[in-house]
Amino acid sequence: MVNWTRRNCDVNWDEFDAGRYLDHNYRTLRGDDHRFIEAMRDFFADFELPPSAIGVDLGSGTNLYPALAMLPFVQRVTLLDRGSQNVRYLEEQVASYDPSWDPFWKVLLGNPRYAVVTDPRAALRKTADVVQGDIFSFRPHDRYDMGTMFFVAESISNSAAEFETAVARFLGALKPGAPFAAAFMENSKGYDVGDTHFPAVRIGQEDVRQVLSVAAEGLTVHYEPAGSSGDALRAGYDGMILAVGRAKPELSMSSEAWSCALDYSDPSSVRPISKRSPSLPK
Ligand SMILES: C[S@@+](CC[C@H](N)C(=O)[O-])C[C@H]1O[C@@H](n2cnc3c(N)ncnc32)[C@H](O)[C@@H]1O
Numbered sequence: 617m618v619n620w621t622r623r624n625c626d627v628n629w630d631e632f633d634a635g636r637y638l639d640h641n642y643r644t645l646r647g648d649d650h651r652f653i654e655a656m657r658d659f660f661a662d663f664e665l666p667p668s669a670i671g672v673d674l675g676s677g678t679n680l681y682p683a684l685a686m687l688p689f690v691q692r693v694t695l696l697d698r699g700s701q702n703v704r705y706l707e708e709q710v711a712s713y714d715p716s717w718d719p720f721w722k723v724l725l726g727n728p729r730y731a732v733v734t735d736p737r738a739a740l741r742k743t744a745d746v747v748q749g750d751i752f753s754f755r756p757h758d759r760y761d762m763g764t765m766f767f768v769a770e771s772i773s774n775s776a777a778e779f780e781t782a783v784a785r786f787l788g789a790l791k792p793g794a795p796f797a798a799a800f801m802e803n804s805k806g807y808d809v810g811d812t813h814f815p816a817v818r819i820g821q822e823d824v825r826q827v828l829s830v831a832a833e834g835l836t837v838h839y840e841p842a843g844s845s846g847d848a849l850r851a852g853y854d855g856m857i858l859a860v861g862r863a864k865p866e867l868s869m870s871s872e873a874w875s876c877a878l879d880y881s882d883p884s885s886v887r888p889i890s891k892r893s894p895s896l897p898k
Pocket of ligand 1: 698
């Protein structure tokens with residue numbers, strides 16, 4: 617059987633149905649997301665960033681909780697996504713987010729660092745910039761002091777090379793020492809949003825550690841097996857992985873250099889990464 621590669625550019629991301637994705641994933645707060653928010657919150661709360669700090673969330677989709685988790689620490693936060701429906705949703709939510717996000721903010725308030733944000737709706741409006749852009753080509757003016765990327769690198773194509781590139785782009789966009797949180801679906805076979813099927817790369821915890829370790833340190837990995845919160849989110853994945861850590865202080869590679877270091881033409885890129893010999897140093 618032919619194993620077709622479905623690259624990121626082969627997908628029409630404007631067909632990503634923001635309303636259906638939101639309804640399925642974030643209308644109510646799931647137990648697995650709850651525990652990931654707590655872990656990210658307590659990790660970020662240990663950092664002192666400069667008052668001028670800027671943050672980024674790559675591939676935001678219709679998920680506001682990574683941006684909310686950065687609010688106490690940043691003067692500005694960029695929410696970047698490729699899909700036009702997601703961008704429209706983000707713009708509406710930045711103007712004044714729906715009450716369905718209040719339970720997510722309540723979890724963040726479980727750490728006292730978040731109490732400085734007395735009006736999170738107003739804070740998001742004042743702080744967030746929504747950008748329609750492409751993780752593979754966007755050129756930030758400056759590198760970011762903190763960042764998040766949730767369920768993106770492995771869920772935007774079925775190419776292992778593009779998974780590695782997306783992670784490298786994310787870490788390359790951060791300043792040395794910047795704290796980050798990144799989440800991944802484990803062994804996803806792809807996912808449906810409404811009637812449209814979107815591709816994914818099958819990756820596991822070891823792949824996540826390996827790819828992040830190239831440019832990150834102090835990694836902690838949290839794991840939620842599918843079904844840990846009662847019902848699994850959907851069929852076709854084994855669990856959810858959250859990694860928190862810091863961009864390596866000695867890292868001085870630009871994102872351009874990162875992408876050049878990767879082999880886009882690798883024909884083995886549709887195979888599960890853990891079965892390939894590592895293409896990047898550990
Ligand atoms: C599985 S969704 C994850 C959304 C959200 N971060 C979450 O936590 O649920 C993947 C997201 O990546 C976005 N995306 C796909 N390709 C992209 C690209 N090249 N650059 C930026 N975003 C992209 C999609 O539009 C979609 O919103």
